[in-house]
Amino acid sequence: MKPKSIILPKDEIPRKWYNILADIKMNPPLGPDGNPVSPDMLAPVFPMNLIEQEVSSERWIEIPDPVLDVLSIWRPAPLTRATAFEKALGTPAKIYYKNEGMSPPGSHKPNTAVPQAYYNKVFGIENITTETGAGQWGSALSFACSQYGLTCKVFMVRISFDQKPYRKSMMQAWGGKCIASPSNETKAGRDALAKDPNTPGSLGIAISEAVEAAVGDTSGKTRYSLGSVLNHVMLHQTIIGLEAKRQLEIAGEYPDIVIGCAGGGSNFAGLAFPFVLDKINGKAIDIYPVEPKACPSMTRAPFAYDHGDTAGYTPLLPMHSLGHNFVPAPIHAGGLRYHGMAPTVSQLINEGLISPKSVGQMESYKAGVLWARTEGFIPAPETNNALAQVVAEAEKAKQEGKEKTIVFTFSGHGLLDLGAYEKYFAGELSDFSLADADIEESTKILENYPKPENIKSV
Amino acid sequence: MKPERLERRCPRLGGDVSFAYCCTCEADKRPCFKVLDCWWERFDVVTYMKARLSPEAFEKLSARRPPPNKVASLVDLIRQAQERTSTD
DSSP states (O other): OOOOOOOOGGGOOOSSOOGGTSSSOOOOHHHHHHHTGGGGGGGTSSSSHHHHHHHOOOOOOEOOHHHHHTTTOOOSEEEEEEEEHHHTTTSSSSEEEEEEEGGTTSSSSSHHHHHHHHHHTHHHHOOEEEEEEEEESHHHHHHHHHTTTOOEEEEEEEHHHOOOOOOOOHHTTTTOEEEEEEETTTTHHHHHHHHOTTTTHHHHHHHHHHEEEEEEHHHSSSEOOOSSSHHHHHHHTTTTHHHHHHHHHHHTTTOOOEEEOSSSSSHHHHHHHHHHHHHHTOOOOOOEEETTTTSSSSSSSOEEEEEEESSSOOOEEEEBBBBBBBOOOOOOOOTTOOOOHHHHHHHHHHSSSSOOEEEEEEHHHHHHHHHHHHHHBBHHHHHHHHHHHHHHHHHHHHTTTOOEEEEEEEOOOTTOOOOHHHHTTTHHHOOOOOOEEEEETGGGGGGGOOOOOOOOOO | GGGGEEEEEEETTTTTEEEHHHHHHHGGGGOTTTHHHHTTTTSOOOHHHHHSHHHHHHHHHHOOOOOTTTTTHHHHHHHHHHHHHHHO
């Protein structure tokens, strides 16, 4: 038997996260008054130690031992060579993947849930609130809170709560309190119930409830937690790429191509940012965040200030955006439907340090099914987007006759999302792609907004 | 089949919902801001919504469509929550 995986010894787990804000210059988020949003505006929902990380420009930030103790339940995560997948594709490319589906909740999300719970704990916080749709983030945060003795209250949209009782059970198993939203626990929830006692709820109400539950605790012992997009979330995820670099070193390899699916950007950032540092320092490497072709926020959108909300009253953030009135075509890709990418990822695209790619829905599921039938693991729908790009690069290597080394993040398993596969097998999914004219039309709204300074960090 | 009974996977929630849910799931039973995006491939949802909403409500729906970015709206959510809890 030839070993497929490179297992990093426990004592070689990275001791520091990599903070990309040390190496790139960023346009600040702007408030409704046009002035930069100050960090203390987030103090009602985040502990100050996390806010400090959010704005830190220190390159390396130490990972506390109590965080490593918990991460070591599944980390270092294996770096595995996908030999059966390579064989099925008939490619000379060497394909490696970081398996983030090995975590207790089955995705990369606890990489930030664990440190967020820890920093809340040492700040004196006793309770954390959040919202969840399908329950993946709620599960990850419940797991993390259980490790540090914090209570975790998860507002789960009523309709999902009723449809997916096993999600509630997962959270309960980790000590989380999963509450159907709207609930009687908040004014936002009570107001919604007063209007309609039988309402199935919505994500908007659930978010409002979670934030209110944190802000409204006058003891100051409750905060809110978010699992994507923010700088400190990206920071925590870099343990993926830092491990991968060491594992590739052990294998005597260095990647030609790094790939990750990108929705809010955190799992992509986790693998890619440590390699971006190498690229800044002169390494020749291609780095591809991958998004659905039908809903491009990176591949064909301009870099501009845009509102993060639809009404246009929230802060202006520099991001790749299709405009806040953009209507993407329908697609089944879980979390990959933000119209604005994480600001750090947008900035790297703008500087040409990473090159976004887009893939069709059908090629994504086709790649995912091939993966399941070769490497065994059933990928999450968004992971399939990365896999489709891996296939494209592997086929390109075959055509060119080049033995390229490709590394990508297997961001999570799809065992809790088999309904999407069921529709794929039933022939109920199809591809949609925006015409250039549609893109031009949807971004016209940005014409009158201030343009971010086109900063170059290197 | 009546459109209200059609079902599809909701990209925001990660589970199946009926079109009827999409038509009423927001505050004050307003339709989800993504309803046109999600259903246009299945039937003429634009005509359907135009026929059932006031011109003002349809204009608001068609001008207010993308998924909200949680991060950028956080500051505003805090402000709203502070207002609610101070008057509760």
